[in-house]
Amino acid sequence: MPIVAIPSLLRNLTNGEDSIIVSGATIREVIDNLEARYPGMKARLCEDDRIKPGLAVYINGLLTRGSILESVDEDAEIHFLPAIGGGLILTQCV
């Protein structure tokens, strides 16, 4: 199952755990399953069924466009980080 690295500012929701193994074939499913185990997680990561502005999603070390529709492999490693890329360029809270 995919492993999600929990950002340090969200570890209060996971009792301090810094990584969580969770099922899901897409980022949306992964977040929904995280939410089921750790209520409040989805509200910190998503807004209107999209990844929050200013957040980036890395899958296996590669920066994605941050869509909740991204597919994830069975053994994927997922990170939610301050957005780089264009977010970097325009808001710089990249």
Added chain:
Amino acid sequence: MLENKEYKVIGTRPIRHDGVDKVTGRALYGADFQAAGLLHGRVLRSPHAHARIISIDTSRAEALPGVKGVVTAKDLPDPGDKIADLGEGAVNLKHLCDNILASDKVLYKGHAVAAVAATNPHIAEEACTLIDVEYEVLPPVLEVRQAMEPDAPLLHEHLRTTSLGETADEPSNVASHIQHKLGDPEKGFAEADVIIEREFVTGTVHQGYIEPHNATAHYNQDGQLTIWCSTQGAFTVREQVAEILQYPISKIKVVPMEIGGGFGGKISVYIKPVAALLAKKTGKPVKVLMNRADVFEGTGPTPASFIRVKMGATKEGKITAAEAYLAFEAGAYPGSPVGPGAMCIFAPYSIENVIIDGYDVVVNKPKTAPYRAPGAPNAAFGSETVVDEIAEKLGIDPLEIRLLNGAKEGDRRADGPVHPRIGCIETVEAAKAHPHYTAPNGKKHHGRGVASGYWFNIGLESSVTINVNSDGTINLIEGSTDIGGTRASIAMQAAEVLGISAESVNPSVVDTESVGYTAVTGGSRTTYATGYAAYEAAQDVKRQMIARAAKLWEVEEANVQFADGEFSSINGKEEQISFRDLCARLGETGGPIVGSGTVNPGGAGGAYATHVVDVAVDEETGKVDILRYTAVQDAGKAIHPSYVEGQIQGGAVQGIGWALNEEYIYNAEGEMTNASFLDYRMPTCLDLPMIDAVIVEVPNPGHPYGVRGVGEVPIVPPMAAIANAIYDAIGVRMTELPMSPDRLLKAMGKI
């Protein structure tokens, strides 16, 4: 997989396609644009750093003969509470609009408040003096630590600190807090034999591009808006203008003119929406040009910052823990590059225990804009100086400690992801092996310093179309504005695929209606991502050409191979035809061939650099001279080595200016007192030795030719390298930028 591959075009040094026009003065820049009935716009800017706008009366200006229109924020649509989706990022639309024309408050000296269109620039300028603005002047907040104080004057009454989706209750100048944590920093520091903790301050610095911002806008009778401008990204201009004006992107065409430098500073829009407003109001094309003071005071510099770095190491030199506190000035609206600064600060090292806190803080200065590796140079000034001090305390060579702790493939970055194949160690090894590093440097008050730096690079979307000509050449259509020779570096990648010369490719940078979506020229992405799109477009052409050869020879496509610019038949008929000759037969084999490539690659691959610098410090005056400078950098694969060297040299020189001279100097009222190139001192060739650029090639597995972006990382190491050299020369640790003569004299206790 890419090591030691031989190429025919890649790695050569052809003359750039746009070179002749540029050196003969024929290239057309935004200021050159002319049109029948053209009006000239001028922007009125705030004289105050922080003030509430009570009223704006434009009647006297409108009455001036020759004035055709005046606009203020009231001419902009109400932005409401919308978060604008700009394709490459999301921003608060009110902040975006207010930075174009202030509505309720001015937040920095130079903030635009109104604009005039007139029949000539002088009338427009005079009209600006006739606009009556009543202000309620407020106390300015000019420094990041001051802005973070609980009782600091607030720039935005509704701004509250967000921490990864959680919003504080009380208003604050701190827009956001980010944190990265890896391992157990407390345990790591407990294992250390030596711990160094230092505080650093960096100044506000401008990109200093030679061409000021410019824009000409015109509405057709059918409402089609066209903007001709200098920009790093025509599509992002279209998106920003569409959001600000609440106008459909399908009715906006942006035509990128040639660009005289940007370095990140020509991504945000300033006068483009203003030109559009004036064009709409007057029904005429309107050209707005900035002067240099406008550029300094009215556009985004890179932020000043306060940084605290703590690192611990064993007596053998192994770094066991690192901690950083980064507070960056965002300027008037949220959005400093503290995020990338936090990502990059310890990236040259493999450290198991790390904690990094970053704060994005608004102050009464222009909203910051990207500048080459935004955030990373500030951060590296702190971390690379502390690494140097640890090495000194332990008696270890400063490059040796970087080798001992250097990041490599499989190591985890402090922000989480694992490094792919990277060339950090290789840059340090190349610096250590360079004759510069072992050359004698023992004169009194001469010193040598080193530093490393990292920039993650980005991918994003790029599109390329290739039209095949009957004479064996191709027209390559792209959307990446060419700042540093990318027409050549992109054309060469298509040429390599098709087995033709770089000169057989005719690259064109076109408008937003003539090519697929292409993100900005920024993030060191253009040769990487648009080059990747050119590679894919050329592959598309190759596939179609193979089909044509098969048709010509009446064989299966599988029986046609292509190598070194020649198509040949295998398995039966012995046929052969060159790319050029086959191009001449497209008509009889099915008609024109158009190839296309669109990419959004995620594997940009990080870039590393290690610099070595020798300085001489004049103890009497505090002046620092750069005696010798060597910049080593991993380029992945240098498509055009001359332009890679140019990027390395340019980045190093801008870093030298940042290190020694450049800063916005403010008075107590928040006015920049050095808004000209006479007083904002950038280095010239007379201040510098030849910058020896050394290219290391550790291919990036995320690109078909192994390319890594090269434009940004060379500005990351210079400040720390020079600070370390100054310490070697005079035994004084400099912790504030710029390291100008007065600061050196003060640090030496002479004033």
